[in-house]
Amino acid sequence: MNVVAKVYRGEIVESSHLGHVAVVDAQGTLLYWYGDPHRLTFARSSMKPIQAIPVVETGAADRFGLEPADLSLCCASHSGELRHRERALAMLVRCGHTEAALQCGAHVPRDEESYKQLLREDKPLTPVYSNCSGKHAGMIATAVHLGEDVATYHHPDHPVQQRILDAVSDLTSYPREKIALAVDGCGVPVHCLPLSHCAWAYAKLAKPDVIAAPQRRQAVRRITDAMTAHPEMVGGNHRYCTDLMRAFRGRVIGKAGAEAVYCLGDRQTGLGIAVKIEDGGARALYAVVNEVLRQLGIGTDGPLEELAAYTEPAVTTMSGVAVGRIATRFALNRDSIDLRA
Numbered sequence: 001m002n003v004v005a006k007v008y009r010g011e012i013v014e015s016s017h018l019g020h021v022a023v024v025d026a027q028g029t030l031l032y033w034y035g036d037p038h039r040l041t042f043a044r045s046s047m048k049p050i051q052a053i054p055v056v057e058t059g060a061a062d063r064f065g066l067e068p069a070d071l072s073l074c075c076a077s078h079s080g081e082l083r084h085r086e087r088a089l090a091m092l093v094r095c096g097h098t099e100a101a102l103q104c105g106a107h108v109p110r111d112e113e114s115y116k117q118l119l120r121e122d123k124p125l126t127p128v129y130s131n132c133s134g135k136h137a138g139m140i141a142t143a144v145h146l147g148e149d150v151a152t153y154h155h156p157d158h159p160v161q162q163r164i165l166d167a168v169s170d171l172t173s174y175p176r177e178k179i180a181l182a183v184d185g186c187g188v189p190v191h192c193l194p195l196s197h198c199a200w201a202y203a204k205l206a207k208p209d210v211i212a213a214p215q216r217r218q219a220v221r222r223i224t225d226a227m228t229a230h231p232e233m234v235g236g237n238h239r240y241c242t243d244l245m246r247a248f249r250g251r252v253i254g255k256a257g258a259e260a261v262y263c264l265g266d267r268q269t270g271l272g273i274a275v276k277i278e279d280g281g282a283r284a285l286y287a288v289v290n291e292v293l294r295q296l297g298i299g300t301d302g303p304l305e306e307l308a309a310y311t312e313p314a315v316t317t318m319s320g321v322a323v324g325r326i327a328t329r330f331a332l333n334r335d336s337i338d339l340r341a
Contacts, residue, residue, distance in 0.1 A: 002035035002330070004277070004291075005284035009315060009324040018278035021292055021332065024199040026207040026270045028173060030337040032296070034330050038194040041276050044184060044257030046198065047191055048075040048135055049205060049223055050171050054163040055138040056219035060145035064094040066138075071226035072233035073134030077256060079236030080109025080129040087233070088128050091137040095144040102127035103154040104136045104186040111236060132186035134233070139188070154188045156181060161189050170216070171204055172197040173339065185258060195274045196339055198263050203272030205253055206265030224253050224265075240286045240310055247306040248299060260285045266298050284326050286310040291328040 004019030020035035030037060052074040055061050061071060070091055078084040092098060106125040109115050118125065127133055136153075139160050143153045153160045169176040174197040184190035204210055205224055211217040227234055231245035234255065244254045244264070254264035260277035262285055273292055277285050290311045293299050304311070315324030 002278075004034065004288045004330045005326055005328050007284070007315060007324065007326050014324070017281065017284045017288075019284075019288055019330075020195055020276045020278065021288075021330075022194075022196040022199040022274045023292070023296065023332070024196055024203050024272050024274075024339065026200075026203040026210045026272070028200050028339040030196050030199075030335060030339055031271070032332040032334055033196075034332050035278075037196045037199075039276060040180070040192055041195045041198065041261060041274075042182065042184075042190050042192045042257075042259065043198045043263065043274075044190060044259060044261055045077045045132070046255045046257035046261050046263040046274075047168060048077070048255055049227065049253070050167050050201060051075075051135060051164050052138055052223050053167045053171075053216065053219050054160070055142050056222055057215055058142050058145055058163070060095075060138075060142045061222075063145050064091070064141050066091065066094075066141070068222075068226035069230040069233050070134075071138075071223055072230040074138035075223065075227055075255065076134045076234045077131040077241075078134060078233065079111040079239060080114050080131065081111045081236050082114065084134065084233065084236065085114075085128045088133040088137045091134070091141060095141040097140055097144070097150065099126055099128050101140050101150055102130070102133055102136050103188075104130040104132045106130055110239075130186060132184075132188075136186065136188075156189045165189070165191070167216075168193075168201075171201040171211075171220075173200055195276055198261075199272040199274035200339060201272065202253070202263045202265035202274065203270055204265075206267045206272060207270040224267075227253050227255075240289075240307075243307060243310075244289075247303040249303075252298075252303075254289075256282075256285070262286070262289050264289070269296075269298065271296065271298075283313070284328075287313060287326055287328050288330075291330070292332065295332050 022037035023032035235242035259280035
């Protein structure tokens with residue numbers, strides 16, 4: 001079985017997680033893998049940096065004066081902290097809209113203090129608290145800039161979503177007609193494609209020189225530079241995406257997706273990495289990502305030490321006492337498979 005992590009209570013294995021890993025270079029060669037590197041996967045929020053490309057390419061970002069921190073928020077699954085909410089609302093104001101335009105729905109924010117404040121003030125949860133409000137604000141800005149219907153920007157047949165589908169197909173090098181669509185938790189289309197092609201997309205995000213179209217190449221650089229310059233907007237306090245990009249100081253871009261997906265690109269080696277935990281449980285995800293990086297020799301000169309809290313997380317009691325651990329248990333297979341074949 002393709003076990004990637006074991007959960008120990010004491011010294012006894014209580015549970016195991018299966019998983020899949022694909023490591024691809026910018027030319028589309030699968031170099032390392034574990035499990036099924038071609039597993040059809042809804043990449044979920046890991047596609048957000050690609051979903052943000054039309055915000056830049058259409059000119060919406062320039063028209064509405066979106067700053068690098070705004071573009072980073074467009075790629076975010078943020079914690080709903082005050083800085084996230086204020087920036088999302090300011091983006092909407094710049095394009096002539098209010099929070100009412102957001103079609104992402106609302107959920108309890110990950111930032112506990114923000115939620116407690118809502119309860120103390122007896123205020124309702126609103127869409128800006130959604131971890132996807134930045135992405136949706138970027139979609140709204142694009143629709144406004146091009147004179148398109150804002151009320152339906154989240155529909156699969158809307159030009160906003162069609163441009164995103166084109167960008168996903170291009171960056172992943174996967175045929176547009178083969179990308180299966182469903183509905184993500186925030187109400188917009190979500191894309192299903194092989195894990196290996198998700199990794200290829202992140203290799204291109206890391207090494208945009210391989211992107212043929214100058215406008216797209218420039219947009220990718222602008223978005224990834226924004227993410228690494230403002231990682232606090234991508235996640236928030238005590239979030240792996242934020243901590244990862246801070247630890248690597250601009251070298252690595254990374255983005256989590258729901259149901260235990262993680263994609264990252266290493267700007268130094270040009271490698272793209274995609275990980276999927278089979279059961280969708282995220283508790284082992286970041287430990288597995290750190291182990292993949294270790295086996296590839298990425299970050300062993302310091303960054304992985306800064307991320308040590310994620311490497312073998314403790315299993316604790318409700319009082320916070322460590323009574324076990326989550327440990328990674330796998331070795332990458334080395335190969336050379338041309339995904340273009």
